[in-house]
Amino acid sequence: MSNPPFGFGMPDPDRYGENDPSDQSGQQSQGSDPFSQLGQMLSQLGQMLSQAGQSSGPVNYDLAKQIAMQRLAGEGGKQVGFTSTSVSADSAKAVRDSAHLAELWLDAATTLPAGATSTEAWSAGDWVEKTLPTWQRLCDPVAKQIASAWTGALPEEAKQAAGPLLSMVDQMGGMAFGSQLGNALAQLGADVLTSTEVGLPLGPDATSALLPANIEKFTEGLERPSSEVLVFLAAREAAHQRLFAHAPWLRQRLLDTVEEFAHGITVDTAAIEQLASKIDPSNPASIEEAMSSGLFEPQTSAExxxxxxxxxxxxxxxxxxxxxxxxxxxxxxxxGAEALRETLRRRRATGGPAEQTFATLVGLELRPRKLRAASSLWSQVGLRHGMSKRDGLWAHPDLIPTADDLDNPEEFAERLGQGEHADMDPMAELLRTEQDAGGPVEDSGTGEQDTGGPAPGDGDDGDQGSQGGDQGGEQGGEAR
Structure with missing residues (x-):
C-alpha cells in the first residue's frame, strides 16, 4: 500500500514538521537548527510523559487534542488564521446566510429534505474538538489491532519477564499514536473546508459546519468572489447532510467497514525479528532506516x-x-459554478491533506476514475428515470450501485428501466428484505399488506415521480 495505515507511518517533516508551507513569515525555519530541533523534541517528550497514566486505551486522545491545538495556534502566533479562537460574528452570519440560500436551491434538485437542523461556522480548533469523537471510533480499531499484533509477537518467556513493563509499553504506544494523530488533525484542521469534506459525517449529527478561515485561504487563487465560493461549499455541505440524515444506514456502514478492515490487520513478525537483529541501538540512523523499510506495514488480506x-x-x-x-x-x-466543481474534483483527485490523512488512517485512496464514474452514474440515472428513483436508491444498502456498476454507469442506468429495479418502491423493497430474512412484515404505508406481487388497485401507471406506494404497479413482483 502506498499509504500505510494509521500508526505505521513515520512522521513526514515536510508535512507535519516545523517546515510548514503555510508559514509565510519569510524567516528560516527553526527546524534547520539542530539545537532548536532537540528542544522541540524534548518539549514534545515532556508533554507525552505528563500525559502518561491520564488516558487509557490504544490512543491517547488527550495528548492528540493538546498537540493539535498547539500546532494550530502556531509558534509565536504565526498561524493567526488557524487559532482555536471563536469565529467572528460577520463570518458566522455569512455562513448561515449562504447555507440558507443553498438549502433553498437544493429543494428543487433532490427529493431528500434538509438534514441539518443547525448551521455553524467553525475555527480549526472547533473542528478538532467536535470531530474528535468520530476520529476516536475510526482510530481505535486500527490502533488496538496494531498493539495486539506487537504484543502477540513477543515470545511467552519475554512476556513473563516483562511483567508490568507491558502496561508501560501500552501507555507509550498510546502516546505515540496520540502524537501522530494530533499532528494529523492539526494538518487537517488547517485545510478542511467543511465538516464532511472527507466524505464521512465527522461532526455532530444534523449539524452543518463550514470553516470560514480555511475557505478564505482556499479562495485566494481561484479568481472568484468569496461569497460565491462560500455558497457553493455550503451547498455541498448541505447535500452531504441531507444524504446522511435520510439514509441512516449509511453512516453506520461507512464506520463499520473501517472497523472491518482494521480487524484484519496482521504484522509479519518473522520479518521484524530478522530486521531487529540488524539494528544498532547506538546508531539512530539504523532505527530510522528500519522504520521506513516497509517491513512494519501490514499485509492486506483478501478480506x-x-x-x-x-x-x-x-x-x-x-x-x-x-x-x-x-x-x-x-x-x-x-x-463560476462549473469551474468550482472541477476545482473540487481535482482537489479530491490529487489527494489533498484530507484524503492523504484518511489514506494514512485506513490505507484507502479514492481513485479519480471511481469518483467521476459515480458522478456519471447518478447523472444518467436522474436523466433517464428522474430524481425520485435516483434518490430512492439510498433507501436501503441493497439498492445502491456496486463497484461493478461504477465501471459501467450506462449499463446500470439502462438496467434500471429493464426490470431489475423498474417501477421500484424502495420502502416495499426494504420490507421484502425483512420478509426474506424472517422478520416481521408491516403494512407498506399504502393500506395494504406487501406480498411482493401486484398490489390490487394500483394499476400500472408506473409513476416515477413519487416516493410513495404508487410505484408498486403490475411489475412489483419483478422488483427483486
Whole structure:
C-alpha cells in the first residue's frame, strides 16, 4: 500500500514538521537548527510523559487534542488564521446566510429534505474538538489491532519477564499514536473546508459546519468572489447532510467497514525479528532506516481488500451524488459554478491533506476514475428515470450501485428501466428484505399488506415521480 495505515507511518517533516508551507513569515525555519530541533523534541517528550497514566486505551486522545491545538495556534502566533479562537460574528452570519440560500436551491434538485437542523461556522480548533469523537471510533480499531499484533509477537518467556513493563509499553504506544494523530488533525484542521469534506459525517449529527478561515485561504487563487465560493461549499455541505440524515444506514456502514478492515490487520513478525537483529541501538540512523523499510506495514488480506473496495465504492457514490445534486441545484445561478466543481474534483483527485490523512488512517485512496464514474452514474440515472428513483436508491444498502456498476454507469442506468429495479418502491423493497430474512412484515404505508406481487388497485401507471406506494404497479413482483 502506498499509504500505510494509521500508526505505521513515520512522521513526514515536510508535512507535519516545523517546515510548514503555510508559514509565510519569510524567516528560516527553526527546524534547520539542530539545537532548536532537540528542544522541540524534548518539549514534545515532556508533554507525552505528563500525559502518561491520564488516558487509557490504544490512543491517547488527550495528548492528540493538546498537540493539535498547539500546532494550530502556531509558534509565536504565526498561524493567526488557524487559532482555536471563536469565529467572528460577520463570518458566522455569512455562513448561515449562504447555507440558507443553498438549502433553498437544493429543494428543487433532490427529493431528500434538509438534514441539518443547525448551521455553524467553525475555527480549526472547533473542528478538532467536535470531530474528535468520530476520529476516536475510526482510530481505535486500527490502533488496538496494531498493539495486539506487537504484543502477540513477543515470545511467552519475554512476556513473563516483562511483567508490568507491558502496561508501560501500552501507555507509550498510546502516546505515540496520540502524537501522530494530533499532528494529523492539526494538518487537517488547517485545510478542511467543511465538516464532511472527507466524505464521512465527522461532526455532530444534523449539524452543518463550514470553516470560514480555511475557505478564505482556499479562495485566494481561484479568481472568484468569496461569497460565491462560500455558497457553493455550503451547498455541498448541505447535500452531504441531507444524504446522511435520510439514509441512516449509511453512516453506520461507512464506520463499520473501517472497523472491518482494521480487524484484519496482521504484522509479519518473522520479518521484524530478522530486521531487529540488524539494528544498532547506538546508531539512530539504523532505527530510522528500519522504520521506513516497509517491513512494519501490514499485509492486506483478501478480506481486507473486500472491505476497502466496499468503502471506496461507498465514498465514491456519496461524493458522486453530492457532485451531481449540487450541480443541478446551482445551475447557472453562480457564474463560476462549473469551474468550482472541477476545482473540487481535482482537489479530491490529487489527494489533498484530507484524503492523504484518511489514506494514512485506513490505507484507502479514492481513485479519480471511481469518483467521476459515480458522478456519471447518478447523472444518467436522474436523466433517464428522474430524481425520485435516483434518490430512492439510498433507501436501503441493497439498492445502491456496486463497484461493478461504477465501471459501467450506462449499463446500470439502462438496467434500471429493464426490470431489475423498474417501477421500484424502495420502502416495499426494504420490507421484502425483512420478509426474506424472517422478520416481521408491516403494512407498506399504502393500506395494504406487501406480498411482493401486484398490489390490487394500483394499476400500472408506473409513476416515477413519487416516493410513495404508487410505484408498486403490475411489475412489483419483478422488483427483486
Amino acid at each position: 481486507q481488500q473486500v472491505a476497502l473496495t466496499r468503502l471506496e465504492t461507498l465514498l465514491a457514490l456519496v461524493e458522486g451524488w453530492v457532485d451531481v445534486v449540487v450541480a443541478e441545484a446551482i445551475g447557472d445561478r453562480l457564474p
